[in-house]
Amino acid sequence: xxxxxxxxxxxxxxxxxxxxxxxxxxxxxxxxxxxxxxxxxxxxxxxxxxxxxxxxxxxxxxxxxxxxxxxxxxxxxxxxxxxxxxxxxxxxxxxxxxxxxxxxxxxxxxxxxxxxxxxxxxxxxxxxxxxxxxxxxxxxxxxxxxxxxxxxxxxxxxxxxxxxxxxxxxxxxxxxxxxxxxxxxxxxxxxxxxxxxxxxxxxxxxxxxxxxxxxxxxxxxxxxxxxxxxxxxxxxxxxxxxxxxxxxxxxxxxxxxxxxxxxxxxxxxxxxxxxxxxxxxxxxxxxxxxxxxxxxxxxxxxxxxxxxxxxxxxxxxxxxxxxxxxxxxxxxxxxxxxxxxxxxxxxx
Amino acid sequence: xxxxxxxxxxxxxxxxxxxxxxxxxxxxxxxxxxxxxxxxxxxxxxxxxxxxxxxxxxxxxxxxxxxxxxxxxxxxxxxxxxxxxxxxxxxxxxxxxxxxxxxxxxxxxxxxxxxxxxxxxxxxxxxxxxxxxxxxxxxxxxxxxxxxxxxxxxxxxxxxxxxxxxxxxxxxxxxxxxxxxxxxxxxxxxxxxxxxxxxxxxxxxxxxxxxxxxxxxxxxxxxxxxxxxxxxxxxxxxxxxxxxxxxxxxxxxxxxxxxxxxxxxxxxxxxxxxxxxxxxxxxxxxxxxxxxxxxxxxxxxxxxxxxxxxxxxxxxxxxxxxxxxxxxxxxxxxxxxxxxxxxxxxxx
DNA sequence: AATTAGCACTCCCTACATGAGAGTGCTAAT
DNA sequence: ATTAGCACTCTCATGTAGGGAGTGCTAATT
Numbered sequence: 001x002x003x004x005x006x007x008x009x010x011x012x013x014x015x016x017x018x019x020x021x022x023x024x025x026x027x028x029x030x031x032x033x034x035x036x037x038x039x040x041x042x043x044x045x046x047x048x049x050x051x052x053x054x055x056x057x058x059x060x061x062x063x064x065x066x067x068x069x070x071x072x073x074x075x076x077x078x079x080x081x082x083x084x085x086x087x088x089x090x091x092x093x094x095x096x097x098x099x100x101x102x103x104x105x106x107x108x109x110x111x112x113x114x115x116x117x118x119x120x121x122x123x124x125x126x127x128x129x130x131x132x133x134x135x136x137x138x139x140x141x142x143x144x145x146x147x148x149x150x151x152x153x154x155x156x157x158x159x160x161x162x163x164x165x166x167x168x169x170x171x172x173x174x175x176x177x178x179x180x181x182x183x184x185x186x187x188x189x190x191x192x193x194x195x196x197x198x199x200x201x202x203x204x205x206x207x208x209x210x211x212x213x214x215x216x217x218x219x220x221x222x223x224x225x226x227x228x229x230x231x232x233x234x235x236x237x238x239x240x241x242x243x244x245x246x247x248x249x250x251x252x253x254x255x256x257x258x259x260x261x262x263x264x265x266x267x268x269x270x271x272x273x274x275x276x277x278x279x280x281x282x283x284x285x286x287x288x289x290x291x292x293x294x295x296x297x298x299x300x301x302x303x304x305x306x307x308x309x310x311x312x313x314x315x316x317x318x319x320x321x322x323x324x325x326x327x328x329x330x331x332x333x334x335x336x337x338x339x340x341x342x343x344x345x346x347x348x
Numbered sequence: 349x350x351x352x353x354x355x356x357x358x359x360x361x362x363x364x365x366x367x368x369x370x371x372x373x374x375x376x377x378x379x380x381x382x383x384x385x386x387x388x389x390x391x392x393x394x395x396x397x398x399x400x401x402x403x404x405x406x407x408x409x410x411x412x413x414x415x416x417x418x419x420x421x422x423x424x425x426x427x428x429x430x431x432x433x434x435x436x437x438x439x440x441x442x443x444x445x446x447x448x449x450x451x452x453x454x455x456x457x458x459x460x461x462x463x464x465x466x467x468x469x470x471x472x473x474x475x476x477x478x479x480x481x482x483x484x485x486x487x488x489x490x491x492x493x494x495x496x497x498x499x500x501x502x503x504x505x506x507x508x509x510x511x512x513x514x515x516x517x518x519x520x521x522x523x524x525x526x527x528x529x530x531x532x533x534x535x536x537x538x539x540x541x542x543x544x545x546x547x548x549x550x551x552x553x554x555x556x557x558x559x560x561x562x563x564x565x566x567x568x569x570x571x572x573x574x575x576x577x578x579x580x581x582x583x584x585x586x587x588x589x590x591x592x593x594x595x596x597x598x599x600x601x602x603x604x605x606x607x608x609x610x611x612x613x614x615x616x617x618x619x620x621x622x623x624x625x626x627x628x629x630x631x632x633x634x635x636x637x638x639x640x641x642x643x644x645x646x647x648x649x650x651x652x653x654x655x656x657x658x659x660x661x662x663x664x665x666x667x668x669x670x671x672x673x674x675x676x677x678x679x680x681x682x683x684x685x686x687x688x689x690x691x692x693x694x695x696x
Numbered sequence: 697a698a699t700t701a702g703c704a705c706t707c708c709c710t711a712c713a714t715g716a717g718a719g720t721g722c723t724a725a726t
Numbered sequence: 727a728t729t730a731g732c733a734c735t736c737t738c739a740t741g742t743a744g745g746g747a748g749t750g751c752t753a754a755t756t
Contacts, residue, residue, distance in 0.1 A: 040701070061747070256589045259592070263588070373719050375719075376718095391719085408721095411718080411719065
């Protein structure tokens with residue numbers, strides 16, 4: 001579809017533009033990349049590439065800039081692999097040295113390191129409960145109507161919450177309820193716990209425990225409202241300031257729109273809700289208005305074989321794609337290590 | 349110290365500058381504020397005020413701008429009280445409608461509302477464990493060496509953590525340890541729990557429980573490392589984007605320095621660690637380099653009579669002082685209400 | 697038929713000059 | 727003590743000119 005030479009030219013334009021952030025013209029192209037032809041030929045090729053939609057021209061007497069489509073072709077077909085420098089490796093390895101008890105601390109550090117080494121915005125989602133399989137549920141009576149509910153996953157994460165239960169529930173029943181919930185839920189992933197399943201469980205409970213239907217419905221509501229939102233992992237955002245070093249973010253208004261967006265955690269979560277592997281979203285491939293000249297590259301990481309969370313970088317479409325991909329892959333492995341050597345996650 | 353008229357002039361300059369963000373000259377001053385004298389007189393007064401350090405001149409043929417000292421005199425002596433408009437009240441009241449289970453959600457919303465209504469950056473610290481008095485400690489055996497430790501305060505907050513205890517500790521002893529810790533710590537504020545006190549407790553434990561010294565030291569370390577950092581409340585930051593609307597934040601470099609700072613949670617915490625009441629830090633009164641043309645106004649809020657946390661606003665020194673103060677006071681009362689009607693705080 | 701040299705042309709960016717506008721300080725008059 | 731008047735300063739917006747980079751097209755070359 002694209003002649004060999006056109007591909008070469010496109011690749012040259014993209015990497016040149018990624019480095020310089022300046023529209024690249026035929027002269028600089030032949031000078032810096034050894035394409036044994038003259039500038040006139042390059043001009044013709046570039047005109048063709050523009051007509052095909054791979055390049056764009058800011059104005060008539062400027063050089064060319066890759067379009068979203070150009071970047072897309074580049075990442076799909078032309079990009080080389082990037083090697084991290086040893087100093088970058090060293091920087092990212094700082095993550096291992098944190099040895100923090102709190103998963104929080106590790107994730108904050110991860111997002112910052114991502115940003116620092118890329119000079120874009122770093123994003124990390126916590127190992128979500130959704131991903132891990134449930135190990136057990138524990139209900140512990142505290143005082144009066146307050147009950148502490150604990151949720152453990154197989155990969156050692158824990159979630160806790162104080163529930164307010166109706167006064168009729170007897171502390172003595174909690175043990176039974178705990179083992180019952182555990183029995184019915186263990187081995188499932190949290191996202192599989194639908195309201196239907198919970199309904200079903202309550203129906204069964206009705207037989208085993210001689211409680212009124214209303215009472216059980218009450219418990220249902222408590223537990224359900226608890227499980228749902230807590231399943232969502234938090235999104236950690238780091239190094240927002242670094243992106244201001246990029247020439248495409250010298251415009252205050254643009255920065256403001258971006259910051260508005262970055263404060264919307266649900267949006268970010270949606271941005272990172274991804275299937276396993278590397279995923280690249282370039283410019284207008286993204287639905288969000290304010291991000292149409294940004295690229296997001298995300299990678300998933302696993303903990304003990306289970307998909308756990310996402311690491312990602314957000315920057316201008318003129319992003320150092322291959323470098324960022326390497327960084328993300330390395331960071332993913334760092335996180336896997338950090339979370340598997342950790343005694344047991346979570347808290348607070 | 350300052351003649352009546354000078355005070356009038358200073359006040360007029362400050363409020364004019366707060367509104368317009370433009371250096372204010374003698375002409376506009378006599379026009380918009382009825383100071384029954386001529387521009388020449390005002391010019392003389394302003395020259396005096398400049399010499400005394402209350403005003404500054406960006407360049408020789410511009411109007412005057414208040415200096416840090418000028419603002420300080422203004423807030424200490426000249427400022428009027430501000431009334432919130434009903435629409436602002438309505439906006440801030442949205443906080444009550446959230447009715448969230450999670451304290452997190454409320455605090456995020458609070459920081460955003462603060463920002464939205466002020467167009468500066470909103471800051472909120474969570475009710476810190478440090479502030480409340482301890483009610484009880486509970487240790488619950490989970491499995492193998494894992495023990496769940498719970499900390500309750502009198503105002504209903506809870507903090508949880510999984511501790512890894514040495515294998516020699518017997519699950520049966522946990523109950524005893526729990527009541528012992530509770531007995532010794534209840535009624536104290538977390539910040540009073542010094543290492544000396546803990547040492548003392550361990551010494552006593554040595555008698556009651558027939559355990560080796562090393563074992564207890566191990567527990568000591570676990571509990572201590574847990575209590576310390578978790579006592580610090582989180583800092584919630586909201587509406588960073590709003591400050592970009594201010595004319596003093598049109599410079600990307602300045603914004604970057606500010607963002608760097610806002611990502612340093614320890615710094616923010618230090619910024620907000622305050623005694624009760626309203627506190628105003630103007631420009632160079634602040635030690636941090638990057639904040640020397642910013643002002644922070646903070647107010648504390650209480651929960652059930654106990655000092656709990658801080659609400660604050662960070663903006664340019666040209667801040668609408670009286671308005672922000674009203675907003676903070678109102679927000680503080682909103683938070684107090686939100687946390688006292690809440691069944692019981694915390695989780696996750 | 698593909699490539700290249702040459703050239704006229706376009707557009708941006710910077711530097712520079714100019715003039716209006718706002719504000720000041722000073723002096724002399726009130 | 728206050729004020730009117732005035733010369734002076736500095737900023738900012740506007741307009742203009744010239745250099746630079748890059749293009750597209752045409753004609754010559756391989």
